[in-house]
Amino acid sequence: DAGITQSPRYKITETGRQVTLMCHQTWSHSYMFWYRQDLGHGLRLIYYSAAADITDKGEVPDGYVVSRSKTENFPLTLESATRSQTSVYFCASSESSGARYEQYFGPGTRLTVT
């Protein structure tokens, strides 16, 4: 299917466990992003990537690790999950870094850390 997909859509994990959220896009967009959305709030940028093997921190990177070995994939790993990381995680992509390019969002992953 064309577009941007995330898996899993729902995940429950325990404190201290490692969990990886997957993101895949079929447009060959150069830029990819990970955001978290806490209940009743906007999106906060965790990490972003300008191209394969190029990643950079966003506003709230602590506790997260990303990699981008292929243009189409951008996994997000929580190394040791904490309850404060309970959130909805959105992956997004855009064609370029230019200010005029909107982002296309995946459906989100709802993560609960118990």
Added chain:
Amino acid sequence: AQKITQTQPGMFVQEKEAVTLDCTYDTSDQSYGLFWYKQPSSGEMIFLIYQGSYDEQNATEGRYSLNFQKARKSANLVISASQLGDSAMYFCAMREGFGTNAGKSTFGDGTTLTVKP
């Protein structure tokens, strides 16, 4: 650092009436883009409209228009002829155009719009 402020946590509008959702921004960049996204209760993020910092005309997309006042650093979304399906959360966002932070976006906290029949 960029900042987006949406001062209206919730708004109500009667069906078929127009509504304005407020957004102010702060940036020292000269080149930037302003966006509005819609998030229905189903959770997906939908792009609505874009305004470039150098655009002299206000952007319009169907029933959506962006009232861009650069000197005031405001980018308000106007929805005309509201429909029940417009009930959703609306986010204002800004994206930097150049420099080391090119491509990064900042989002506001959103406004929940409820359209009354």
